Amino acid sequence: MDATFPRARKNQLGYKTTEVEDFFQRARRAYDGRPQREDPELDAERIRLTAFSMQKGGFSTAHVDAAMERLEDAFAYRERQIASRLHGDDAWLAEARTTAQVVANRLARPEGERFDRVSVLALGYNVREVDRFAERLTRYFRDGWPIAIDDVRGVVFTAQRGGYRESQVDLVLDAVVDVMLAVR
Structure with missing residues (x-):
């Protein structure tokens, strides 16, 4: 998955691009039910608690934060569906x-x-x-x-x-x- 987001200006701080891209790749694998062995378990709460390092010219924080909220919502919905089926x-x-x-x-x-x-x-x-x-x-x-x-x-x-x-x-x-x- 290519998780490209708009970038902050070169002299402004944004989220570290490699961390964001790696996270969204892991999230895609987790959501699709195909995590790799080294991937940490991922759920809505862990998505909410995820933080990224900053770098000049990194990804726009507003755009990444909005995507993280949508991702949290998707995981929470899926978790509810699974829990409803089980319990x-x-x-x-x-x-x-x-x-x-x-x-x-x-x-x-x-x-x-x-x-x-x-x-x-x-x-x-x-x-x-x-x-x-x-x-x-x-x-x-x-x-x-x-x-x-x-x-x-x-x-x-x-x-x-x-x-x-x-x-x-x-x-x-x-x-x-x-x-x-x-x-x-």
Whole structure:
């Protein structure tokens, strides 16, 4: 598979082309059910967590990120189809409901206390911004208010000394994406 993407300008950073092309070749083999022995196992979650090195004049990050989201969606859909055949839709949806409840419980915590804080000397996510986004997610889970999966995938928080621990916030956002993909 030739995974060619538009390139960033020569003096701008983009994703390292060899890494991106290698990844998409492995992804194609995995999706087609023909992985090579040395290929790591690939699923929707691992696609979401994949990161590429940067290089000047590399592939456009926006184009690669969009392709990665489509690839994640395709793997998630296939995973759901397989799980539904093996265990039935009820089991799949029960797991999604359990994850949604764990996320909803986290988001129901009081403002400023939803996640652990980093030291006042360290940078974390801006507490007010995260709490504001958490309210949107709470309305999604509690009231069914619409929110796009791309809004969750693309949310960006500014840094703040003593802010929320980034890894915890990111894990919850990943769980939200998992739930959204599961109930599509």
